[in-house]
Amino acid sequence: MQSSSKLFPVALVSAELRGDLTEDVYLLKPNNSPDSSVELALTRLGRADGAARAVPVVLLHGGFANRRFWYTANGNGLGAWLARAGFDVWLAEMRGHGLSPRNQRYRDNCVVDYARYDLPAIAAFVDEQCGQPAHWLGHSLGGLTLAAALAGGDLAGERVASLILAGCQIRRLHWSLKLPPLNWVARLRLRGREAVAADWLGRGPEEEPAGVVREVLRWFSLFGRFGQGKQDWAAQLADVEVPVLALAGTDDRTDPAGACRQLLECFGSAQREFVRCGRADGFAEDYGHVELLQGKNAQREVWPLLESWLRFGRLPLPATEISPTFA
DSSP states (O other): OOOSOSSSOEEEEEEEEETTEEEEEEEEOOOOSSOTTOOEEEEEEEETTOOOOOSEEEEEOOTTOOGGGTSOTTSOSHHHHHHHTTOEEEEEEOTTSTTSOOOTTGGGOOHHHIIIIIHHHHHHHHHHHHSSOEEEEEETHHHHHHHHHHHTTSSOGGGEEEEEEESOOSSOOOGGGGSHHHHHHHHHHHTTOSEEOGGGGTOOSSOEEHHHHHHHHHHTSTTOOSEETTEEHHHHGGGOOSOEEEEEETTOSSSOHHHHHHHHTTOOOSOEEEEEESGGGTOSSOOOTTTTTSSHHIIIIIHHHHHHHHHHSSOSSOOOTTOGGGO
């Protein structure tokens, strides 16, 4: 089959009409990492009426998840909503997740692989297809992957129109997993496993490679840091200048709002916005980790904030660098 790209082999594996949306699924084989078996699924959503597409938006799922976090089987979700609003929506699935087949070294997959090899390939292909930088939205681990890629210089800032981080932080984890003996034992036990079950955190439809979970445990250990080798990604974010919007739920027990704000403040961007989503901030509910981007209240309250940011580069209400209105 003829490649859909001049960059590396890309197969258009399906092109479907899903109600009022078009769904094109591409399989990328960038062959840019030590594991040559890696293939990455990338789903493009658009309106079936042929209307001109607005700016591209790449949505990156979190841990234990896949594209269905954004786009359900019955055509709902934030990804479908943005596509109906006219955006050029791309749903990326990390190696071994969703429609991306498991690679040979699946058990050793880690965020540094996603950041160093996978995201640059996805960015290059989206840029080739769209001819302009995309906005990127990452939830939880997806957002941390984007932060790592930008901090390490693997994802070039000029390929990112803006960055949205939803439920992302690098400071807080359950206190017991910070205790050196427990953290070491947990990582040691994972060395013999290929994957961690989807119900490990009580949510998510998929397993997660053991390598990713070991890496996260190392980050959040008592003396750990968000980085790889000599790289301190948190410190290097000071050199990242893309516009950043951070969202956090006041009832998020996984990634507390205060810690999410701390991550935002690591960025050197002149344009930084923080939105805390809870009843005390004028929202209909105290949003949790998943509810922040899913559910009826999110569709009515949170999604329009994202649309305003993507369409106009600002929130619908006046805001300073970190707005008191949304603090």
